[in-house]
Amino acid sequence: MKKYDLVVIGAGPGGTPAAMAAAQFGKSVLLVDKRDAPGGECLFEGCIPSKVLENAANRFEIFKEMKAFHIDVEGKEQIHWEAVLEDKKQILKRRSMGAMKQMERFPNLEFRQGTARFTDMHTIDIDGEQIAFDHAIIATGAAAFLPPFEGEGVKNAWTNAEVFEKTELPKEITFIGAGAISCELVQMFNKLGTKCHMLERSERILKHIDEESAMVVQEKMIREGIDVQLNITFGKIEGEEGAFSVSYTQDGEAKVLETPYLLIATGRAANVEGLGLETVGVDFDRHGIHVDETLQTTQENIYAVGDCTVGPKFAHWATYEAGIAIHNIFAPMKHKTDMSKLSWVLFSDPQIASVGLSEADAQKLGMEVSVERYDYAVDARAQLDKAEEGFLKFVIEKKSGIIRGIQIVSEDASSLSGEASLIVANELKAMDVMKTIHPHPTLTESFGKLAQQIFFKSMMQSRR
Ligand SMILES: Cc1cc2nc3c(=O)[nH]c(=O)nc-3n(C[C@H](O)[C@H](O)[C@H](O)COP(=O)(O)OP(=O)(O)OC[C@H]3O[C@@H](n4cnc5c(N)ncnc54)[C@H](O)[C@@H]3O)c2cc1C
Numbered sequence: 138m139k140k141y142d143l144v145v146i147g148a149g150p151g152g153t154p155a156a157m158a159a160a161q162f163g164k165s166v167l168l169v170d171k172r173d174a175p176g177g178e179c180l181f182e183g184c185i186p187s188k189v190l191e192n193a194a195n196r197f198e199i200f201k202e203m204k205a206f207h208i209d210v211e212g213k214e215q216i217h218w219e220a221v222l223e224d225k226k227q228i229l230k231r232r233s234m235g236a237m238k239q240m241e242r243f244p245n246l247e248f249r250q251g252t253a254r255f256t257d258m259h260t261i262d263i264d265g266e267q268i269a270f271d272h273a274i275i276a277t278g279a280a281a282f283l284p285p286f287e288g289e290g291v292k293n294a295w296t297n298a299e300v301f302e303k304t305e306l307p308k309e310i311t312f313i314g315a316g317a318i319s320c321e322l323v324q325m326f327n328k329l330g331t332k333c334h335m336l337e338r339s340e341r342i343l344k345h346i347d348e349e350s351a352m353v354v355q356e357k358m359i360r361e362g363i364d365v366q367l368n369i370t371f372g373k374i375e376g377e378e379g380a381f382s383v384s385y386t387q388d389g390e391a392k393v394l395e396t397p398y399l400l401i402a403t404g405r406a407a408n409v410e411g412l413g414l415e416t417v418g419v420d421f422d423r424h425g426i427h428v429d430e431t432l433q434t435t436q437e438n439i440y441a442v443g444d445c446t447v448g449p450k451f452a453h454w455a456t457y458e459a460g461i462a463i464h465n466i467f468a469p470m471k472h473k474t475d476m477s478k479l480s481w482v483l484f485s486d487p488q489i490a491s492v493g494l495s496e497a498d499a500q501k502l503g504m505e506v507s508v509e510r511y512d513y514a515v516d517a518r519a520q521l522d523k524a525e526e527g528f529l530k531f532v533i534e535k536k537s538g539i540i541r542g543i544q545i546v547s548e549d550a551s552s553l554s555g556e557a558s559l560i561v562a563n564e565l566k567a568m569d570v571m572k573t574i575h576p577h578p579t580l581t582e583s584f585g586k587l588a589q590q591i592f593f594k595s596m597m598q599s600r601r
C-alpha cells in the first residue's frame with residue numbers, strides 16, 4: 138500500500154495551497170479531487186465564473202452610464218454572450234492549468250483524480266485503491282443547500298452548479314434566497330436586460346451582514362427595476378426549465394409567480410456525504426465538520442479547512458486556514474484562527490466590503506463600540522466618478538480606541554478593502570490612519586478624512 142505523510146482531500150482554495158505548503162516542507166503529499174483538475178468550486182462554479190460574467194455585465198452597464206459624462210452611445214451597445222462564455226471557459230482552463238503547473242514543481246506532491254473515503258484513521262480508499270497516511274486534511278467544500286420545499290420543481294431549478302453552464306441569456310429569471318450568491322447574480326442579469334425577481338423569506342436582503350450596508354444595495358436593486366419580494370413563506374414549487382410556478386404567501390396573501398427560470402441559493406451544505414467520517418470518528422452536523430481553533434477535527438491526525446467546516450465560506454478564508462492547518466500539523470507551535478480579522482467583499486452594485494467586526498458583531502461579543510462614518514457623497518473622487526453612493530464606517534472599541542471593524546459600501550469597495558484589512562489586522566487607531574498620506578483625489582482619501590473626523594471629535598470632547 139502506498140503511504141504519504143499527508144493526504145489532502147479536495148483541490149479547491151483550501152486543499153491546493155495546503156498540499157503545496159506541505160510539499161514545500163519536504164513532506165510526501167497526495168492531493169485528491171473528484172475533478173481531473175485543481176480549482177474547486179471557487180474556480181469552476183463559484184468566485185471566478187461569477188466574476189467573469191459580472192465583469193462583462195458591469196462593462197456593458199458603463200455604456201448606459203456614459204450619458205452622465207455627456208457621451209452618447211445609446212442604442213449601439215450589444216453584448217455577445219457566447220463570446221463572454223468562451224472567455225469564461227478560457228480563464229477557467231488557464232487558471233486550472235496554472236495551478237497544475239505550480240504543483241508540478243514539487244516532485245513530492247502528487248495530484249490524483251478520484252473520490253476519497255476514509256476507511257480507518259490512517260487509510261483512505263480512492264475508487265477502490267487503499268492509500269495510507271500519517272495526517273489528512275479534509276477540504277471537500279460545500280454545495281447548494283436546498284430547503285425541503287414542496288413540489289417537483291425544486292429538483293429542476295438551477296443552483297450555482299448549473300447557472301454558469303447555460304449558453305442562453307434568460308429573458309426572465311427568479312432567485313429564491315437573497316444572500317450573497319443571489320445578490321451578485323441578480324444585478325448581473327438585470328444589467329444585461331433579463332427581467333429579475335428575487336424572493337426572500339427575511340424582511341431584507343443579505344440578512345447576515347451589516348443592515349445599513351445591505352440597505353444601500355437593496356434600494357439600488359429596487360430602483361433599477363429588480364422585483365424584490367420580502368417576508369415570503371414559500372409554498373409549492375412546480376414545473377421545469379422554461380415554465381416554473383412558485384406559490385408563496387406574503388403579508389397573509391397567497392400569490393403565484395410564473396417564471397421560466399428559477400435559481401435557488403439558500404445557503405450551503407458541507408460535502409461530507411460518503412466521506413466515511415463516522416468510521417473515523419470525525420464529528421460533523423449539517424453545517425459542517427467540527428474543528429477547534431487549530432482546525433483539528435475530533436480525530437487527532439485529521440484536520441479540516443474551508444467550506445466543509447462550520448466556519449466562514451470564502452475562498453481566501455479557506456486559503457488562510459490551509460496555512461494554519463499545515464503549520465499545526467508540521468510545526469511544533471500551534472496557531473489559532475482569528476475570526477475577528479475576517480474580511481470579505483460582496484461584488485454587488487455598489488460593492489460591500491467588510492473587515493473585522495460589524496457593530497452587531499461587537500454587540501454580540503459584549504464589546505462597547507462607537508461607530509464613525511464618512512459618506513462618499515462628499516468625496517472628491519466619488520464626485521468625479523459620479524459614484525457617490527455609499528460610505529466608509531469604522532467600528533471603534535471604546536476602551537482601547539482600536540478600530541475593530543470597517544465596512545465599506547462603494548463602487549470600488551474591493552480595492553479599498555486592502556487598506557481596511559491592514560488597519561484591522563494591525564489593530565490600528567484613528568491616529569495611525571491619520572498619519573498615513575493618502576493621495577488626492579483617490580477614494581483612499583476617505584480613510585484619512587474619517588480618521589481626521591474622529592480625531593477632531595475626540596479633541597472637542599476632551600476640551601469640554
Ligand atoms: C456563485 C459563488 C460565488 C462565490 N464568490 C466568491 C467570491 O467572490 N469570493 C470568495 O472569497 N468566495 C466566493 N465564493 C465561495 C468560495 O467559492 C468558497 O468559499 C471556496 O470555494 C471554498 O474553498 P474550499 O477549498 O473549501 O472548497 P471547494 O472550492 O468547494 O473545493 C472542494 C473540492 O473538493 C472536491 N471534493 C469533494 N468531495 C470529495 C471527495 N470525497 N473526494 C475527492 N474530492 C472531493 C470537490 O470536487 C472540489 O473540487 C463563491 C461561491 C459561489 C457558489
Ligand SMILES: NC(=O)c1ccc[n+]([C@@H]2O[C@H](COP(=O)([O-])OP(=O)(O)OC[C@H]3O[C@@H](n4cnc5c(N)ncnc54)[C@H](O)[C@@H]3O)[C@@H](O)[C@H]2O)c1
Binds near residue numbers: 313315321403450
Ligand atoms: N463575494 C463573495 O465572497 C461570495 C459570493 C457568493 C457566495 N459567497 C459565499 O457563499 C455562501 C453561500 O451563499 P448563499 O447565497 O447560498 O447563502 P446565504 O447564506 O448568503 O443566503 C441564503 C439566503 O437564503 C435564505 N434562506 C435560507 N434558508 C431558506 C429557506 N428554508 N427558505 C427560504 N429562504 C431561505 C436566507 O434567508 C438567505 O437570504 C455565502 O455565505 C458566502 O460565504 C461569497
